[in-house]
Amino acid sequence: MSYGKSTKKRSTMAKLQSVLDGENYLGIRGEVEGEFIQPPFKTRLRELFRQIEKEFDILYAENLSLQEKIDTLNEKIERESFISDKPGYDSTDFDNVAKTVKAKLGNTSSQKLKTAHKLKAQTSKIVSSFKGPNTQCSMIREYIGHKDGVWEVSVSRSEQPVIGTASADHTACIWSTDSARCLLQYQGHNGSVNSLRFHPNKDLVLTSSGDCTAHLWQAAVNWDIPKGHSSEEELEYGEEIDEKFDRVETLRTPIMEFGAHSGAIAAADFLAGAEQVITASWDRLAMLHDVETGLALNTLGGHDLELTDLSTHSAQKMAVTCSRDTTFRLWDFREPAFPVSVFQGHTESVTSAVFTSEDKVISGSDDRSVKVWDLRNMRSPLATIRTDSAVNRLAVSDTGIIAIPHDNRQIRLFDLSGQRLARLPRTSRQGHRRMVASVAWANGHNTITNLYSCGFDRRVLGWSVHPYKEKDT
Incomplete structure (x- = not known):
């Protein structure tokens, strides 16, 4: 704000104070005696408040303009950095x-x-x-309702058009991807819900929590939800959102509870075949459980510090566990001895590791790097992606696009060779305003919205990510 505007604001405040002093003498004193503020002072007060409101409107507009300029400069810096970092x-x-x-x-x-x-x-x-990114990215929908940060977003593995979210507000939600409506809210946990994973072929959901338990519950929802209102309309009428969210169907009782850990469970997932689930906890252990009985079948130790995440292979009985000890471990449940491979390469906490369709593993870390590994060679990564912020729970598409969520509110896209593809837009009207905690691809879903993200701004966003169509020459 310029010096002239600052002086004008101070002058306005001084006038307001002088009027308030007069009001204290003539108005409040008169009110005690059963009288009211004199009409001239009321008029003057209203005028001064209008001036103050106008000043704040000008400040807000200036801040928005400055933010747009900052975003433009950041994109320019990223493009220059992209050119200078080209391999070869x-x-x-x-x-x-x-x-x-x-x-x-x-x-x-x-x-x-x-x-x-x-x-x-x-x-x-x-x-x-030197050509820039060739991927078109735009925000399509927003899913509103959580009252605290959202730790994870997952996409249903079935053909049902739904996503699930796990939040620090102690709830997990099932959303319609088309209408952006919350269809079901699970309230069975007594702590932050840290992860949510869908059963591969049933309407079952597995959630993990800071209450040291993982719950398996039935996601029986009404799929015939009208598509009357868009997320933009819901954004405009915040009170109406709260009323609709309060009327959402709730569930409090799980089908099965897995509670063998002594610390908060960071993540839980179904093993291929869905006959067992595996959990990863802050007690430095991972555990294999039987889905039918809920009993712990095996305890998987070896990590030196708290576990932060886990992921399972879609077709093989394998899982990876991530830890703050700077490593992630590959567990092979296809053999009776459960052989384990330790992947070392990060210098700080490993926050995420996921399998690709090409039998590779992508790992992300607080050391601001993402590494691509071959399952047959764990000594050195195939590619390393350097970033400017810590990496959270990433995801890889069937086509090999890595979506990387960051602490600095950005989401970047790379291919498996480490080539930068794009950065999702983040302006005053779209994008996250705080840390992006998780992303998920809608693999196999025939929809415009094919990438979802969530963060600690309590927002869940749906994105359209598609390559640019080449124009005919």
């Missing part, structure tokens, strides 16, 4: 090419022509590598 090319490439041409100038004209063609080809290759 640096600023000396042009010099090297020029030197090569200069050294061959003394040859015959035919040799000069060949060199010129070579220079053109190399220059075109370098320039083409």
Whole structure:
């Protein structure tokens, strides 16, 4: 705000104080005696309050304008950083090419022509590598209702168009992806709900919580929900949202409870075949449970610090557990001895690790890096992605696009080779306003909205991420 506006605001406040002083003498004193504030002072007060409101409106507009400029500058810095970080090319490439041409100038004209063609080809290759992201990203819907930060968002593995969310407000919710309505709210936990995973082929949901338990519950909801209102309409009428959310069907009793841990459970997931579930806890242990009886079948130890996340393979009986001890472990339940492989490469807490459809593992860490590993070679990663913020629960699509949520409110997209594809937009009207905790791809769902994210701004967002269509030339 400029000095002139600041002086004007102080002058307005001084006038208000003088009027209030007069009101204290003439108004409040008169009110004690059964009288009211004199009409001239009422009029003057209203005028001053209008001036103050106008000043705040101007300040708010200036802040929005500054925020837009900051976002534009950040995108420019990212593009410049993207160009400078390109593998295989640096600023000396042009010099090297020029030197090569200069050294061959003394040859015959035919040799000069060949060199010129070579220079053109190399220059075109370098320039083409500088092209920006070729992925189109836009926010489609917003899912509103949680009263605290949202730890995780998951997409149903069946064909039902629903997503699930786990929140620090002690609840888990099932949402319609089309209408953005909450269909069911689970209230069975006594602590923060840290993860939510869907059964591969039944209407069952597995949640884990800070109350040291994991719950299996029935997601029996009414699918015939009208699509009358969009999320934008719900944003405009906040009170109406609260009333609709209060009328949502609730569930408090689980089908099965898994409670063998002595610490908060960070995550729980179904093993392939869905006959067992595996849980990962702050007590440094992972446990394998039987779904039918709820009994713990095996205790999986080895991590030196608290476990932060776990993920299971979609087709094979394998799981990865992540820990604050800077490692993640691959457990193979296909053999009786449960062999384990330890992946070392991060320097801080490993916050996420997921399987890909190509038998690779993607790991993310608080050390601001994401690494791509081959299951057959755990000594060194195939690719390393460097970022400018800590990484949270990431996800990889069937087509090999890695979505990376960050502490700095950003979501970035990369391919499996470490090539940057895009950054999801974040402005005053779209994107997260606080830490992004989790992302999830809608693999196999035929819908425009194919990526979901959640964060500690209590927002759950649906995104459309698709490659740009090449224009006909």
